[in-house]
Amino acid sequence: MALLTYNTGRGRWVLAATVGGSAIASIDATAVNIALPAIGHEFGTGLETLQWVVTSYTLTLAGLLLVAGALGDRYGRRRVFDIGIVWFALASLLCSLAWNPETLIGARALQGVGAALLTPGSLAILEAVFVPADRGRAIGAWSGLTGVASAIGPFLGGWLIQTASWRYIFAINLPIALAVVLISRRHIPESRDPEATGQIDVTGGVLVTLGLVGLTFGLIQGPSIPALVVGVLLLAAFIAWERRAPSPILPLHLFKSSQFSATNLVTFIVYGAMGGALFLLPIQLQEVSGYTPLQAGISLLPVTVIMLLLSARSGAVAARIGPKLQMSLGPILVGLGFALFTQIDATGSYLTSVLPGVTVLGLGLAVTVAPLTATVLAAVPARHAGVASAVNNDVARAAALIAVAVLPAAAGITSSAYLSATQFTEGFHTASLICAALCILAGVLAALTIRNETRAPVAPPTQPWHCQLDAPIPRVAAAPETTEPRT
Structure with a gap:
């Protein structure tokens, strides 16, 4: 070719x-x-x-x-x-x-x-x-x-x-x-990987999908204890299968790197909080605050603009000074943005009740996302960069999936609350504070576990986006092998 x-x-x-x-x-x-x-x-x-x-x-x-x-x-x-x-x-x-x-x-x-x-x-x-x-x-x-x-x-x-x-x-x-x-x-x-000769891990894909179905069904419907048990057992079977599969879709050996594991844990918390909050926000804006669908769609535009303007710069800064500071500060800013969502109610204007929260949220994500992605790639040998990025992407999606299932119930948003503007607002504010607390926890966790490496993280300036707000992170072409990070 x-x-x-x-x-x-x-x-x-x-x-x-x-x-x-x-x-x-x-x-x-x-x-x-x-x-x-x-x-x-x-x-x-x-x-x-x-x-x-x-x-x-x-x-x-x-x-x-x-x-x-x-x-x-x-x-x-x-x-x-x-x-x-x-x-x-x-x-x-x-x-x-x-x-x-x-x-x-x-x-x-x-x-x-x-x-x-x-x-x-x-x-x-x-x-x-x-x-x-x-x-x-x-x-x-x-x-x-x-x-x-x-x-x-x-x-x-x-x-x-x-x-x-x-x-x-x-x-x-x-x-x-x-x-x-x-x-x-x-x-x-057409293009193929000539080295892709092992068996495709269809069994792993089926197990993890059915496990997530059971877990999600159990969390949304009830909760349903039998469904939760089945989901947990299937996910446990998935992990057991991945340990012995000849070509696993989830290479568990990557998690032997404490930096890789810590970064994915921060990812899980931050993107879980983001997925749950951004599921509830459009409902709050339209059902309680009286926004039209168009106004609700435009309301999140500052997040996208700020990330477009600042994410690549954030990745460049992390490449110079290391990811620890930004991965610690960024989630805390995201959490403060979610905390400001408590100002959104039936009476406030966009400038006073919505814009402050989405602006701080956008700044927090711009600070966090590129260093987080770069740290995932730098935490493993360069030949595993593509699969490391894919695993991190999947962790973020699974976190959002679980958050959408769990957060409404955790915040007291039941079917009856969904029909009442007052009750929904109370639940939305509670959910926002839960998400804020989780993100602040993620920032503290990053401060305690993320290291600045002896070599600069491999920042991906060509793709600073991630998950729910954008197109998914791609598989990343492996760079030449370099010295492993210092432990």
Whole structure:
């Protein structure tokens, strides 16, 4: 396969296809939360159903993401990417036509499968098909354009909901997906990993997905003790299986690095808090504060703008001074942002009640995210950088999944509270304080466990984004092997 250069027409078409594929998943992820109140009103459902609308997607995505990366390496990255795009589009069509809540939840789970198939491929394709000198430029362009799509998501979703229907946030994926597949088939050369010869760990993917299903069902519905027990047992079986699987999707040996384990624990706490809080915020804004869907979508724009402006700079600072300070301070700032969410009620204006919280939240995430990602990559040998990034991405998604299931009940937001503006506001404020406390705890934990290495962390300036606010972190091309960090 002849490698491509960035300035060629074919190179730009490859970039367009990969950006388009990531964009439909990114826009969908950021727009669905804005649509939750409208979905609840149309179907006359309670909070538990809205939780499942979010978690059914995250369940299959988190459970199958690592398996999908292995499928692309083995059977062809373009092939798996194209299958993921088509799968995602068909599931989106089913979402837009959903005639009851159960259909929508099932279609969202299918969407998660499609997202898992297309997500690892977009950046892996760029790494595989461009000449080494142009990979950084191509990935940087991908990152910026996908970040723009993420910023557009809440605005576009709010506008479509307000002017037409929530169903259009899913239907809009169809023409984009068609264009992506046509471009992909014409311009993207196929690539594989010639060293990917071991068995694909399908068993591990099935065990972790079913374990997360049992755990989530048990937390949302009741709680249901039998479902919780089954979920925990399946997750324990997953860990046991990964210990002896010939090609595990979760390489447990990576966690022998205390830096890697600590960083993933900080990730779990921060992104769990963020996933739970940002699930409840659009409901609070629309159902209590009287925001339109468009206004609710725009309200989070400062977070995206601040991250676009500052994340790469934050990564550069961490590369010079080490990640410890920013990983300690950043989560505390995120926590203060969540604490300021307690100012959001039925009477305050955007400037006084919403803007302060989202501004501090954006600053905290900008300080935290790039150093956190760089620390994950630097904590393991460079040859494992791709799988380390993928594991960290999955940890963040699993944390958000569990938080959406747990946080409402922990804050006292029941089905009856969901129907009462006063009770929901009280629960939302409690949830915000819980998230704030968790993030402050994460900052303290980072201060106690994260080390500044003797070598600078490998900051990924071309992809400072992470998880729920954006396109997923890609597999990262391994750098040349260097000296291991000092313990």
